[in-house]
Amino acid sequence: MKHIDFFLTTRIEAVTEVATLDDDRVLDTIVWEGILVVYGDLCDTPPNIRDALLKAASLAAENGHQTTVEYVVEVIDEVSYTYNKYEGMKEVLQGGASHGHLNIVKFMVNHALEKKYTHVYGARNEPDALTHAILGQHNEIVEFLLQIVGEVSWNIAKPDDVAASRHDEPLAEKLYGIYPGTVRTGDLLVELARRGYDQALKYAYTSGHDNVESTNAAFMAAAKWGSIDVLKF
Secondary structure, three states: OHHHHHHHHOHHHHHHHHHOOOOHHHHHHHHHHHHHHHHHHHOOOHHHHHHHHHHHHHHHHHOOOHHHHHHHHHHHHHHOOOOOOOOOHHHHHHHHHHOOOHHHHHHHHHHHHHHOOHHHHOOOOOOOHHHHHHHOOOHHHHHHHHHOOOOOOOOOHHHHHHHHHOOOHHHHHHHHHHHHHHOOOOOHHHHHHHHOOHHHHHHHHHOOOOOHHHHHHHHHHHHHHOOHHHHHO
16 A cells, blocks of 8 residues: 555556566555546546556566566556557567566467457567567577467568577578568568668578579668668678
8 A cells, every 4th residue: 555655646657666566456456546546636548547557567577477467458458448558568568578478478469369459569660579589589489479470460570680690590591481471562682671681681692592683672672771781781
């Protein structure tokens, strides 16, 4: 109960502090008392409540507190009414993936499948959960996330570049083979060149994945998007 006074002035900090405890009894008090304060005294909005809860869930995921993650996600289901209420769930998934918590990753994937928001996990312009798992060398999570490539459109180009940078040739090769199934049309060489992922591009060329048509298209993409390192290569 000591957290309630803290919540009155800084609700997000209070929720995130309690999230580190992995105690759903305390969470129950802080969340529901906090929501009453938010609605009654601060005239806050559902999106702001959702954001506070998402921050708590993300922190709990990083710390491996599965009970807390499940609890807060359930609360978000109940109290959030906005059309994009699941948008921030990718950060919860990333928190679990980057710190090696496979059970939390599985829970978040299953929740997304159930609630039909897997599209938010496939980040296009930033590292996604798959990239974070590769960076953390959490191989079990990497394998699991690759198994659901049909449900989630991972940004394969970025993980491929990370794998190539780490000289993980088997993973880079696997990602190269997976890419065609993640997009309707497109050439991975062109995507790598467009985004400036020179390490993955070098691997592709030295591994026999180059052809005249793809090479020309990749060069044009690099020139168009200003990928200097790729052009130098």
